[in-house]
Structure formats: structure tokens, C-alpha cells
Amino acid sequence: MTATIFNGRAVATLLQHAIADEITTLQHNNHTTPAITTVIVGDDPASHLYLKLRDTACQQVGIHSHHRSFPATTPEKDILNEIKQLNDDPTVHGILIQYPLPPHCRPQTFMRTVNPDKDVEGFHPINLGRTFSGDEFLVPCTPLAVLTILTSEKIPLKGADTVIVNHSTVVGKPLAALLLNRDATVSVCHIFTKDLKRYTSNADILITGSGVPNLITADHVKPGASVIDVGIVQTPKGITGDVAFDTVQHKAGFLTPVPGGVGPLTITMALTNMVKTYKLSMEQH
């Protein structure tokens, strides 16, 4: 068996054309261009590539993307005050925080400070609570990208044995909620899981985001399973995911590569959420 390999760039391009068309119409009706602001603290090198890709995508669909950059030593409260000003600024339709933050900045405080109506990343507790309770509105981008792949590929979710290797608040937990909301059976594994293979080898759908290259070998995969690789690791040989691609591609039925799989969709989902916050802002003003 050879797996169908997902072409994330092609699917992202298609979706982004649709988003661009929607923005043209919205802009025409509202006489305003959607504008988002990203708050950047310090100079994390890994963030640059992602920021650049996202800015390019914004430009292509017609969203103005602004940056507010602060030195890594800026007191937390000064940055929080800036976020509060962005919250109240009607010309800013969406706000993103570039994570990771320097150690003196508390991510949960930042997530709570962003106006939930402008929360492109879906990390505000009220948006996480909505995702969690099935009243999904602004859903975190990586989980939403995974869900979009599964649904666009028509991979059945109801009753599917699904394993997620990641239990973070930004990936694993919201993804578990999205899948439970669609009646999948969901197991969430992580570094403290005693016997990972026992879980993964029974999974109809395996989503992995550990950041450990080659964590998932062919032995971990049920024949014909759908395997979605959310891992992104910079190695001397280039960017790689969690999955030993060369062997797993001969066992899985569907597989997303890294790069070119989930990543482009994650950026597209940020655009989708930007359109949502823009529409909400237009309804409110």
C-alpha cells in the first residue's frame, strides 16, 4: 500500500482564493480593508519564517498586516497596555501575539488580555471554552487546520479510533474537543504515556505533534490509517516532522508531509479567523 500524500500547498492555495474573493466582496460592502496587528516581543528566530509566510498570505488575500515589535526586555505591563489599546482601536480588526514570549511575559495573561472578539488565534479562555463546549467560533489555527484536512478529505470521524500525540492547550486539547464534538473516540498521549505504540497502532486517525523526529515509525501505524503530522523540527537536514516518512508512507492510507502538509493550512486558518473577526467588527460598528 502507498499512502495518498496530502498536498497542503495546493489545498491552501484553493482555500486562499476563496478567502480573497470573500474579502473583495466584504471590502466593497464595508469600504474598509481588513487589518490585523501582530504583537512581537523579542527576537525569536524561529518566529521569523512563520511571520513572513503569514504576512505574504495576508497580502495575497487582501488583509493589511501590521507589526508592533517590542525589545525582549520590555516590562510585561507596557505590552499589555499596548494590547488594550489595540483592543479598543476600531481600525484593528484582529490581534495576534507571536509566541513564544520571553520568560517574564506570562502567556495566559496575554491570552486573557486580547479582546475575545479580535482573538484571531482563539486562545482567549472564552473562545477556548466555546471550542470545548461545541459552540465553536474562533478555533485555534493548528487544530482547525487538522480538522479542515480531515473533513476536506472526507475521512469519517464518528466512532473513529483517534489518537493525538500532544496534550498542549494550543494543539492537543482543542483538537481533542473538536474531534469529540464530532463523536470520534479520542485518546490523548504525550511524553508521560507508558506505551505509545499500544495507542497509535490501533488508531484509524493518528495526529502527532511531539516535535520528536522519527517518533512515529511504521510499527506505530495501523495499515491504512490516516496520519497527520503536526510536528515541525529544524534539523541539520532541513525541516522535518514526527513521522518517519519513508517507511510510514508504505503503511498509512493517507499521510501529510512536513513541510508542505499541515503548515500551509495553519496559515490559511489564521486568515479564516481574521475574516471572522473582521466581519464581527463590521457588525459591531
Added chain:
Amino acid sequence: MTATIFNGRAVATLLQHAIADEITTLQHNNHTTPAITTVIVGDDPASHLYLKLRDTACQQVGIHSHHRSFPATTPEKDILNEIKQLNDDPTVHGILIQYPLPPHCRPQTFMRTVNPDKDVEGFHPINLGRTFSGDEFLVPCTPLAVLTILTSEKIPLKGADTVIVNHSTVVGKPLAALLLNRDATVSVCHIFTKDLKRYTSNADILITGSGVPNLITADHVKPGASVIDVGIVQTPKGITGDVAFDTVQHKAGFLTPVPGGVGPLTITMALTNMVKTYKLSMEQH
């Protein structure tokens, strides 16, 4: 092997003594008695017993418990307006809604309308989001009761293979979050799960809340496992849970009975949350 049988009434009594002592001190310092209001719509017979038990518990620890009862035909907006008045009333420290509501009342709208600072049940999206993201404050009572049992019995959670049979927003999903926040490996099963036994028979900790009597037989249980029964079903023979108690007690290592297991703790957790909302109210005024 014979399982240790959990005595929920005894543990609840101990915890309630501690809560009563805390309330005596708080009352002395604040010159105000904690007061909660339960909004009741219609006349669901199953609710009566629970309400009566909770009111008795409130009385025993020194909390004033009031009811606002509406006929089942009351328009939703009239009840929501009443909730908004309770939200703004400084003499009301906590608000509970008695579920299930009649069909014309939307539970999610009710959950969203309660002031999150007075949300004794922890169902407001912002409180669910906090539970979900590990910033736990007002946690739904049944999941909190299960966690309290596990921690008070010193059952190790980190890395434990844990199975939850229930994927609702009020039990299964918040419980999954609480356990993931403590690094358990968590599988969430439900009516659409293909092979329930494959999951449950590998579980170190099995928590079941399906409402199906005898769903969990000895075959479903790993020898020595901790089994927590959240099911409550009224049968001709009396109240029962999900677990075939007579056989499972000879296979499990720890087992909670129904009645007298999780139930008394659930009421105690409501009291715990009432104390939290009361303290918050005192800090704010």
C-alpha cells in the same frame, strides 16, 4: 482480589465539616452570610431529590439557599432577564441553573448568561476555558468530585492509562482536561466507540458515566484498576450506576458504589465552588 469500596458519604461529611469551619470564619470577617440562588424552570421530577440534598448540605455548612422557580411555559427571555438581575444583585453570591431545562430554553444561552464570577457550576465558557487551559478556577462539580476522589485516595495520575466513558461538556470533556492537566494519558469513549472493551480493559483508571446499568462488567476491567462510577439511573430496584458492582468488586482495586460514591462528593464540590464565588464577591465589594 476485593476492591477497596469508596465511602462517599463519609468523605463528603469530613470535607463539609472543613467547609463549615471556613464559612464560620469568613462570615465573622465579612459580616455577611453566603447566599446562592438556584433558577428552576418547570418541574423535572429527577431534579427534586438532588435539589433537596443540596439544600440540606447548604444548610449544614451555613449557606443560604434560595430558589427562583418558573413555570415550564415561561418565555426564555423572562428567565434570562431574571438571571441578569441576579448577576447584578450584590446579596447573591452564587447562581445555579437546574438542568435539564424545558426544550424552548437553550442550555448554552443560560450558561453564557450567568455572571462568570457567580458561576457555581463552572459552565460559563470562560470558566470552561480556564479549566481546559489548566488555569482552573470554577470547575464543573462532577469532574471536580472525580478528581477529588482520585487525589484524596492518592491514585497516581501522571502517565496513568485513563479511560472516560462520557463525552459531554459537563462531565467527560472537562474531566479529560483535568486529567490531561495532570499528565494522565486520557481516552474518551462514548456510544459511538467501536470496541469499548479494548479501551476499558487496559485502563488503570476507568471513569464511567453512560447511564447504562451494567455497561461495565468484570470483563471490561483490568485487574486492580480504579473504577469510578458517575452513572446514576433510577431502576425498579432503586438507583444504580454503570458498573455491575457484584462482579467488578472482585476484579477492581478501588471502586465507587452508586449510591453513596461520587454523588455526595458532587454536592460537596458545589459547596466548594459556592465558597469560591462568595470569597470573590467579598473581594470585589
